[in-house]
Amino acid sequence: MRLHILGAGTPYADAGRFGSSYILEVGGERIMFDCGPGTTYKMARMGLRTTDVDHLLFTHHHFDHDVDYPCFLLARWNESIGDENPLQVIGPNLTELISHRLMDEHEGAFAHDWIARINHPLSLHWYVGRGGKLPRPPLSVNARDVVPGPVHSGNGWEITAAPAEHVEPWLDSLAYRLDSEEGSVVVTGDTRPCDSVEQLARGADVMVCMCVYVQEDVDGTPDAEYMSGSLAAARMAEAAGVRKLVLVHQSHTLDAPGQTERALADISSAYSGQVVWGRELVTIDL
Ligand SMILES: [Zn+2]
Numbered sequence: 001m002r003l004h005i006l007g008a009g010t011p012y013a014d015a016g017r018f019g020s021s022y023i024l025e026v027g028g029e030r031i032m033f034d035c036g037p038g039t040t041y042k043m044a045r046m047g048l049r050t051t052d053v054d055h056l057l058f059t060h061h062h063f064d065h066d067v068d069y070p071c072f073l074l075a076r077w078n079e080s081i082g083d084e085n086p087l088q089v090i091g092p093n094l095t096e097l098i099s100h101r102l103m104d105e106h107e108g109a110f111a112h113d114w115i116a117r118i119n120h121p122l123s124l125h126w127y128v129g130r131g132g133k134l135p136r137p138p139l140s141v142n143a144r145d146v147v148p149g150p151v152h153s154g155n156g157w158e159i160t161a162a163p164a165e166h167v168e169p170w171l172d173s174l175a176y177r178l179d180s181e182e183g184s185v186v187v188t189g190d191t192r193p194c195d196s197v198e199q200l201a202r203g204a205d206v207m208v209c210m211c212v213y214v215q216e217d218v219d220g221t222p223d224a225e226y227m228s229g230s231l232a233a234a235r236m237a238e239a240a241g242v243r244k245l246v247l248v249h250q251s252h253t254l255d256a257p258g259q260t261e262r263a264l265a266d267i268s269s270a271y272s273g274q275v276v277w278g279r280e281l282v283t284i285d286l
Contacts, residue, residue: 001026001182001286003208005248006042008278010212011064013037014252017280019064022187022208022248023053026180027155031055033176033187033208039068040075046281050076051084055154058091059189060166060173061098070102070110077114077139081132089143090152092172099143114139148174148196156180162200164191166226175200183286186242190249192226193236201240206286208278209233210249214262230266238271244286245271248278 002025009017019036023043030053032039040050050072058066076087089099102108105115117123118136127136146152152159157180164173166189175197177186183205190210191197201207215231218224228236237245247267254260260277267275276284 003284005278005282006039007036008248008280017252026182027157029154033057034065035069035072036064037067040071051079054085056089060171061094081130086142090146092174093145096143096145099141103139103141162196164189165194166190193232198240204242206244207237207242208246211247212251230263234267234270244274246276246278
């Protein structure tokens with residue numbers, strides 16, 4: 001398995017970190033978790049094609065996790081010539097509604113784009129030039145709202161969701177666990193340490209977990225109450241017994257001199273497995 005880190009940041013637009021997105025390669029397939037700011041462009045920078053991703057799972061619908069969704073949908077559809085697998089989109093409540101509001105023929109905010117492209121000779125010329133056959137199919141989105149439990153499967157892998165705890169009741173959040181013959185990976189999404197995510201991650205090979213701040217800098221604040229800082233991530237990984245902890249969703253302030261070292265010192269004090277400090281545009285062999 002390999003993990004491509006496209007977004008390892010927060011809602012703050014920093015040059016080195018902005019939003020969340022990861023692509024996991026398993027069973028010869030590519031599965032995207034979240035589609036935060038700039039994801040499609042960052043894929044291109046990493047040599048990844050949109051049409052190679054057939055599965056997209058959202059952890060929740062804060063913009064740092066989903067705002068590049070229309071761009072990804074349009075780019076993937078525009079680069080398709082009709083013989084690709086349909087994209088499967090899965091997420092908590094709002095996933096179907098957002099998909100509808102973006103691309104529905106009558107009500108979609110971006111439907112004007114694909115409607116023009118399936119009709120105008122300029123777009124059809126380029127479509128046929130790429131190998132597409134007319135008539136050009138419309139953009140349709142296969143999106144599903146899911147609840148905790150088994151939610152998806154593919155070539156030798158299956159994914160289970162569990163509730164995460166972040167900003168309920170305004171937004172529901174899910175953590176995901178993928179199990180396969182190649183190993184098991186948990187993507188926590190944004191969450192404070194909680195029993196449901198710890199249970200989901202029990203004995204997993206890898207946990208991709210948010211580490212937004214150095215713990216002592218935020219203890220006693222809402223930052224510590226509704227998210228996971230350095231010690232919180234480490235303790236949850238240790239309690240779950242995961243083999244490798246990949247830290248993501250870091251504040252850009254953690255890139256300041258000495259801050260990454262403080263976070264890593266926290267983590268190694270509370271977690272005995274392997275630690276990977278996630279950075280954008282980096283691929284990790286799991
Ligand atoms: Zn977030």
